[in-house]
Amino acid sequence: MKELVRHKKKLYIIIPFMVFIIVGVMGINNRFSKKRLEAKAVDGIVDLSEWDLTKDGITALDGTWEFYWNKLLTPEDFKNVNNPVKIEFIELPGTWDGLKVKDYILQSDGHATLRVKVKKKTEKEILSLYMPSINCSYKLWINNELISNVGMVGKDKDKVKIERKENIVNFKNESEHLEIVLQISNYDSIFKGGTNGSILLGNYKQIQSYVYKKIALNLFVFGCLFIMAFYHFGLYLLRRKDISTLYFGLLCLCTALREILSSQIIMDELFLDVNWILQAKCQCVITELALLMFLLFIDSIYKKYRNTKVYNALKYSMMMIIIFHSFAPIKIVASTLIICTFMTIFLCIYGFYIVLKALIKREEGAVIIIIGMLIVFITVTNDFLYNNHIIFTGYYTPVGLVLFTFAQSFMLSKKFSNAFNTVEALSEKLISLDKLKDEFLANTTHELRTPLNGIVGISETLLDDSKNLNQYQINNLSLIVSSGRRLSKLINDILDFSKLKNKDITLNKKSVDINQVVNVVLEVSNNLIENKKIELISTISEEIPYVFVDENRFEQILYNLIGNAIKNTYEGKIIVSACCKNNMIEISVSDTGIGIPEEKFEQIFKAFEQLEMTGNNKGIGLGLSITKRFIELHGGEIKVESQLNKGSKFTFTLPVSKEKNSIQIIPQNNGALNKINTVINNKHMNSSESINSNDGEFKILVVDDDLINRQVIINNFSSSKYFIISASDGEEALNKLLEHKGIDLVILDVMMPKMSGYEVCREIRKKYSLIELPVLLLTASEKTEVIEVGFKVGANDYLFKPVDKVELTARVNTLLELKKSVEQAVTSELCFLQAQIKPHFLFNALNTIMSFCRTNPERARELLLDLSNYLRKSFDFNNKEKFVSLENEMSFVKSYLAIEKARFSKRLNIIYDIEPNLNCLMPPLILQPLVENAVRHGIASKRQGGTVNISAKGESEFVLIKVEDDGVGIDKERLNSILNKTIEGSVGMKNIIKRLDLIYGYGIDIQTEQDKGTTISLKIPLRKEKFND
Incomplete structure (x- = not known):
């Protein structure tokens, strides 16, 4: 300001200074011009006898000229003494409009002759006369010679042709006198008759110079x-x-x-x-x-x-x-x-x-x-x-x-x-504010993570206990969880966008198997489909070359593109394909969704831009922008093809890796480099070779396709406490599980060729429970969805790569000790349950057998055998088997029911509906307490007795076992106590629920109706002799 x-x-x-300068220049010029124009025509005569054209320059023939109205006279006419003409005068430059001649006021139209005589010095050089544009037709004579003719001069309108022309006439006259005669005709013209400018006289060079200037x-x-x-x-x-x-x-x-x-x-x-x-x-x-x-x-x-x-x-x-x-x-x-x-x-x-x-x-x-x-x-x-x-x-x-x-x-x-x-100032301020905004955004998003995780975690905990919630509450909690997860993804996108904007992204490039990454991403993305009829398909050949990329960012690119396709597709297919072109891998993600208008192709890759074609705008438009930036950072490009209501196809390119499984290593010293090279170059190294003996307390299977990562993990457990077995892919890992009995823990990488870690974990869970064989997943991705899928397929825990030795050791030891503790707890519970045999049951059983000794000795013998079998299985404290077959468990149940049937006679009816050839292993002493509960609390309390129905049916991956009775049922208060594990005096039921929850992660299902009976259901996973190849 x-x-x-x-x-x-x-x-x-x-x-004022400029005005003074301008006026001053004009005043000086005015003074000079006055001096120059002192030779003025007076009564038709200009006296230039004292004027030196060479020194004094050009002169204007201004002044009073002879004027002859309505006369077109030539120089010859002025020599004729017989025709005297009365002389009038006119001021030039000027016009005859308003001039009084013979008491007559002249108008513009008309013709006249003007004449002036010039007295001058004798000049030998060529002279020039400058004729301005006088807006009329005219003829010019100098000393009896017609020098110029502009237009057509005439005495009436029809004979006059007007032209406008500035003219320079040159002549040579060595005499001391000049006679200039000018004929002018002016008809039908918008201009007044006469001259508007000065007629100038000078030598040739002066006039030429004047005109040029x-x-x-x-x-x-x-x-x-x-x-x-x-x-x-x-x-x-x-x-x-x-x-x-x-x-x-x-x-x-x-x-x-x-x-x-x-x-x-x-x-x-x-x-x-x-x-x-x-x-x-x-x-x-x-x-x-x-x-x-x-x-x-x-x-x-x-x-x-x-x-x-x-x-x-x-x-x-x-x-x-x-x-x-x-x-x-x-x-x-x-x-x-x-x-x-x-x-x-x-x-x-x-x-x-x-x-x-x-x-x-x-x-x-x-x-x-x-x-x-x-x-x-x-x-x-x-x-x-x-x-x-x-x-x-x-x-x-x-x-x-x-x-x-x-x-x-x-x-x-x-x-x-x-x-x-x-x-510029505002831009600098905006840049500063923008930087401040980015910092605020980054800091805020960091701070939002903890409370947001808390919100999602608490909501998920409430959902897990949904039995005490109504449907309205469940729907609202589900909405909180989904919104929280979406907000968490948004926070991650904002952080990535901020890093990209500030060029704070570091790419850890290495050779990556496309199939390996795509399969894992498709596995995780299946959770996003929800109720849509969408099929995720990969058509990528196994022979496709590896790409040289940052694995985490490559995953993120695929998650964004496939997630975007799922969001905008309601049914159909989403296909991922790839081919090699010009040393670049061209990867395409196509869908059968709503499509994108062609004029919006550029807009969708801009930050914070969204298409408002549907009401399904669940983000803020950062995903595709971040994807494009990541692809460009890898030296590739992305393009889109789309048709409305037919689908879209996003195609991007990434550089081909020069060699498979290569990795960029920046060694700290030559010794480290030599050690790594020694490991890599050891072609004869057996994947199952261990650096310790087979006498370790814990047996661990390490599965990773990267030799260096595998060896680093093995080295972390070099203590004699551990026996390490390693495998390079999923198929080999499943074979190792068959070869080596009693493996205590599997450390499993998610991203592997042929079979992903998810598929391997899924196969493991078909034979082993969470407690029998814990699985620790290793993943490079920090996405919540990746971890969630890992838990869904049966993982116990996870670690982000690269793993820290201390954290890895702590997690492994925790899982091993947890497994050991659970096994001990289950064994203790089992022993405790076996010790709960009521004395009065033995008295009742013996009394029943004694009553049959007199009347039916053979029946008494059978009952003694059943009692013997029952007692043997009940008091087998040294049995360390964690699981027994369904057949074995049913033998125990049948012995018990045979004794009770003999006791209650016709009041107790028993139905067995067991599907043959069920290959099922289950924890011991699970069914008998349930059957005993049905007999004692369901049938015995009913005067007319009832029926106990025991069924076992094979389903896809489970055996569904039901114990049904038509007894008195269970009241709601007692049922809630049983489900909440707070029931007093029912050790057997609490033990069953606790053990099932520890082993399988779920308990039993009880359906009951007062005076009509109770149905208790439980699911036991099917066990297979071998893993699927």
């Missing part, structure tokens, strides 16, 4: 204005909102064209036979256009000071005048020029008034415009006085126009400069 005030103070000093000045003015016009047109094209540049450009263009049109010499050079009527109309219309543009320009920069009524009146009046003059005949145009003159005066007064108001309000640029207008006013006033022979300075309007133009250009440039400086 201080700088602006300082500049204004300078301008207040510059204004005049042309140069005209061209200079035209060039300046023309360049400024297109300069401002360019400014307008760059910034369409500021229309003042357009108006000023048009003002400059109109003024430039007028300058050319007013120079007759240039027009004659450009057009050999120019139509003077067309030239005059163009000059008139363009001048009016320039005035209109001036009005619009002033209004556009100071619109708030506009007087609307005056402005509209001037604007529309000027527009009507321009249209009218464009089509009206030249005579009417000439007769209405007075209106245009008044309009010009009003327009200039209005413009000056507006700028003056702006100046008072200290508007930017008002001072400069005032300077420009003052310059034009001074120069126009000068030319007016010069034309009326009041002063003799010369024409300065062109110079004034150029100075005005430069002043306005300076003002606009200053305006743009100030705007640029403001924009």
Whole structure:
């Protein structure tokens, strides 16, 4: 602001200084011109006897010439003494309009002869006479010789042909006298009869120099204005909102064209036979256009000071005048020029008034415009006085126009400069604020992670205990979880976007198997399908070369593209394909979704851009933008093909790896490098080889396709406490499980060829429970979905790669100790359960057997065998088998029920519905307590007795076992106590629920109805002899 005030103070000093300089230059020129023009024509005679053309220069033959109205006289006529002519005089330059001859006031139309005699020094060089454009047809004689003929001179309208032409005539005259005779005819012209400019006399070089300077000045003015016009047109094209540049450009263009049109010499050079009527109309219309543009320009920069009524009146009046003059005949145009003159005066007064108001309000640029207008006013006033022979300075309007133009250009440039400086300052501020915003966003997202994870975790915990919730509450909790996960993904996207923007992304490139990554991503993405009928398919060949990429970022690219396809596809297929082209792998993700409009192809890759084609906008438009940036960081590119309602296809390229399974290693020292090379180059190394003996307490299977990673893990467990077995792929790992019995833990990499870690884990869970064989997953991805899928297929825990030795050891030991503790707890519970045999059951059983000894000895013998079998299985404390077959468990149950059947006789009916050949292993002492509960609490409490139905049916991956009775049922309070494990006095039921929950992660299902019976169901996984290949 201080700088602006300082500049204004300078301008207040510059204004008077410039006015003083301009007036001073004009005054000096006026003084010089007066001295030069002292040789004036008096009564038709110019005395140049004391005038040296060579030294004193050009002289104007201004003054009083002889005037002969309605006479076309030749030099010969003046020699005829028999025809005396009365002499009148006319002031040149000037016109005969209004001249009084013989009591008659002359009009514009007519013809006349003008004559002057010149006394001069004897000149031997060639002389020249400059004839200005006098807007009439004329003939010129010098000393009886016809020198020039412009147009056709005649005494009536039909014989006259008017032309406009500036002319230079050269002649040689060594005498001391010159006689100049000029015939002029003026009919049907818009101009007045006579001459508008001075007729100049000088030598040839002087006149030529004068004309050239005049042309140069005209061209200079035209060039300046023309360049400024297109300069401002360019400014307008760059910034369409500021229309003042357009108006000023048009003002400059109109003024430039007028300058050319007013120079007759240039027009004659450009057009050999120019139509003077067309030239005059163009000059008139363009001048009016320039005035209109001036009005619009002033209004556009100071619109708030506009007087609307005056402005509209001037604007529309000027527009009507321009249209009218464009089509009206030249005579009417000439007769209405007075209106245009008044309009010009009003327009200039209005413009000056507006700028003056702006100046008072200290508007930017008002001072400069005032300077420009003052310059034009001074120069126009000068030319007016010069034309009326009041002063003799010369024409300065062109110079004034150029100075005005430069002043306005300076003002606009200053305006743009100030705007640029403001924009620059704002840009710097915006950059600073943007950086601050990014930092705030990054910090905020980091801080949001912890509470967000808490929200999701607590909500999931509540969902896990959904038995105590109604459906409304379950739906709301599910909505919280899904929204939380979506917000978590958004936070990760924002962090990635911030890193990309700040170029804070480091790519750990290595050779990566495309199939391996795609299979894992498709496995995880299956969870996103929900209830849609979508099939995820990979058609990538096993022979496809590896890509040289950052594995984590490659996964992220695929997750984003496949996730986007799932979001916009309701049914159909999503296909991932790949091929090799020009040392690049071209990977495509195509879907059968809603498609994308072609005009939106570029928009979808911009940050925070979304298509609002569906109501399914679950993000903020960062996914595809981040994907594109990651692909470009790898040296690839992405493109999209799509048709509305038919689907989309995203294709991206990544560089081919030069060798498979290569990895970039930056060694810390040569020793480390040598050790790694030793491991890699050991081609004879057996995958199952262990660095310790087979006597370890724990047996661990390590599965990883990367030899270095596998060896690092093996080295971490070099203690004799562990026996390590290793495998390089999923198939080999399953075979190792068959070969080596009693493996305690599997450390499994997710990303592997042939079979992914998920598939291997799924196969393991078909034979082993979570407690029997814990699985620790290793993954390079930190995505929640990846971890969630791992838990769904049966993993116990996970670790992010690269693994830390301390953390890996801690996790492994925790899982091993947990397994050991659970086994001990289950064994203790089993022993405790075996110790719960009630004495009265033995008394009842013995009494029943004794009663049969007399009546039915054979039946008594069978019951003794059943009791013996029952007691043997109940008191087998040394049995360390974790699981027994279904057949074995049913044998125990049948022995118990045989004794109870003998006791209750017809009150107890037993039905067995066991599907044959069920290969099922289950924890011991699971069914008997359930059957005993059905007999004691269901049937025995009912006077008429009842039926116990025991069934076992094989399903896809489970055996469904049911124990049904039609007894008295269980009341709701007791049922809730059983399910919540708070029931008192029911050790057997609590033990079953606890053991099943520990081993399988779920308990039993109880359906009951008062006085109608109870059904208890449990699922036991099917066991297979071998793993699927």
